[in-house]
Amino acid sequence: MMLAYLLARGGARVTLLESHGDFNRRFRGDSVAPAVLDYLDTLGLAEEMLTTLPHTVVSTFGWHTSEREYTLADYRWASRRFPFYALIPQARFLPFMTGKAAAFPGFELRMRSRACRLLHDDDGRVQGVAYARGDGERRLRARLVVGTDGRNSKLRVLGGFRARELGAGLDVLWHAVPKRQGDPAVSGLQLHSTAGALLAVLDQDTDWQLGYMIPAGSYRHVREAGAAPITEAFTRRLPWLADRLGTLTAVNQMTLLPVRITSVDRWYRPGLLLLGDAAHVISPVGGNGINLAIADAAAAANLVLPHLTGAPARLDAACARVEQVRRPLTDKEQRRQHRAERSARGRLERGLTGPPPVLRAITRIPGLPALNGRQNSALIRIPRPCAQIMGTT
Numbered sequence: 001m002m003l004a005y006l007l008a009r010g011g012a013r014v015t016l017l018e019s020h021g022d023f024n025r026r027f028r029g030d031s032v033a034p035a036v037l038d039y040l041d042t043l044g045l046a047e048e049m050l051t052t053l054p055h056t057v058v059s060t061f062g063w064h065t066s067e068r069e070y071t072l073a074d075y076r077w078a079s080r081r082f083p084f085y086a087l088i089p090q091a092r093f094l095p096f097m098t099g100k101a102a103a104f105p106g107f108e109l110r111m112r113s114r115a116c117r118l119l120h121d122d123d124g125r126v127q128g129v130a131y132a133r134g135d136g137e138r139r140l141r142a143r144l145v146v147g148t149d150g151r152n153s154k155l156r157v158l159g160g161f162r163a164r165e166l167g168a169g170l171d172v173l174w175h176a177v178p179k180r181q182g183d184p185a186v187s188g189l190q191l192h193s194t195a196g197a198l199l200a201v202l203d204q205d206t207d208w209q210l211g212y213m214i215p216a217g218s219y220r221h222v223r224e225a226g227a228a229p230i231t232e233a234f235t236r237r238l239p240w241l242a243d244r245l246g247t248l249t250a251v252n253q254m255t256l257l258p259v260r261i262t263s264v265d266r267w268y269r270p271g272l273l274l275l276g277d278a279a280h281v282i283s284p285v286g287g288n289g290i291n292l293a294i295a296d297a298a299a300a301a302n303l304v305l306p307h308l309t310g311a312p313a314r315l316d317a318a319c320a321r322v323e324q325v326r327r328p329l330t331d332k333e334q335r336r337q338h339r340a341e342r343s344a345r346g347r348l349e350r351g352l353t354g355p356p357p358v359l360r361a362i363t364r365i366p367g368l369p370a371l372n373g374r375q376n377s378a379l380i381r382i383p384r385p386c387a388q389i390m391g392t393t
């Protein structure tokens with residue numbers, strides 16, 4: 001959506017295909033980083049978005065045990081104007097962006113349109129997609145097809161890219177419960193640990209989004225054990241939630257996120273570029289799925305816009321450049337996540353509570369949580385929108 005907005009704003013004709021009929025998916029990456037808020041501000045969108053869309057402001061990321069609280073990242077110095085993560089459900093953010101993109105004549109959104117086949121020219125160059133809509137198949141010719149179809153990307157498969165699983169240590173079970181008056185005022189992004197359980201609590205406006213980590217691949221075993229160990233873990237650490245957990249009686253009432261960290265051998269081939277989760281599935285650790293996808297879009301828009309009407313070879317070179325600038329950052333984040341996941345799984349299985357020693361050290365040294373917050377946000381590294389997007393050429 002972000003890429004479509006940027007390209008349309010830069011004067012290109014862009015058609016966005018979305019397989020679903022709406023954007024109301026529960027439990028997605030909703031944590032918009034300070035660097036992304038700064039970027040949206042440069043585009044003139046941040047103020048309106050934060051004024052009109054209900055959201056939660058998160059200034060710190062903490063890990064709580066029954067003994068003490070550790071502040072692992074403090075975002076109050078991560079941006080001058082937006083020193084916080086904004087938790088905005090994608091179900092609100094995406095319609096907001098649709099409205100903004102619709103102001104540009106080149107933008108078109110086709111809902112319930114599932115890309116199902118690539119179209120090629122005689123030389124094998126991708127020159128469009130076929131998509132299923134209603135009971136028919138339609139074709140769309142394009143100078144460039146961008147696969148932004150998420151973690152199970154069909155276009156990645158159709159394009160013959162090779163995906164390699166780096167192996168995540170944990171899967172997450174998500175569940176939402178309504179907020180009630182008198183709930184404690186907690187920061188919107190927290191981990192809680194108690195013997196044998198690692199829990200996440202996210203403030204989602206009218207709901208608490210609860211996460212329960214399980215060793216990767218253990219879902220069947222957890223389901224057979226039933227919901228009781230899960231509700232017990234939550235009520236032991238967060239007794240004020242007890243009045244809402246009575247209705248959670250079976251594990252299949254929760255949404256399973258099989259965490260994946262996936263690396264793709266390359267992000268482009270002539271006429272086709274992969275971005276976001278299609279190019280690099282990342283784990284929820286650090287909450288940067290949406291942020292890295294937006295940073296990809298920002299870099300891609302700047303690089304491909306000038307070449308959408310030129311020689312195909314130049315467009316290909318621009319796509320190669322997108323991978324060149326974005327891959328090192330996503331690779332680095334994936335390596336960091338891989339280490340964090342492995343360590344968290346090991347500690348969970350050994351019944352250890354609290355953050356690992358290296359993270360505890362951060363909390364003991366004044367200034368380090370703030371540095372960590374700044375680094376987390378800086379890692380996303382979003383380029384300024386080019387002059388064509390800003391309308392100054």
Ligand SMILES: Cc1cc2nc3c(=O)[nH]c(=O)nc-3n(C[C@H](O)[C@H](O)[C@H](O)COP(=O)(O)OP(=O)(O)OC[C@H]3O[C@@H](n4cnc5c(N)ncnc54)[C@H](O)[C@@H]3O)c2cc1C
Pocket residue numbers: 001017018019020026027028029030113114115116148149150151153154155256257275276277278282283284285286287288289290293
């Ligand atoms: C259940 C779940 C929970 C998550 N939780 C977190 C979290 O807590 N923290 C975090 O940082 N990240 C989380 N993520 C990941 C985060 O949502 C993604 O990293 C981020 O949304 C990536 O954006 P994207 O645009 O690349 O892909 P997506 O947001 O996945 O968007 C892909 C879009 O393509 C559409 N689509 C798929 N196939 C086709 C097709 N063939 N034709 C047309 N349209 C198609 C889909 O309907 C979807 O709207 C979660 C992901 C999932 C699935």
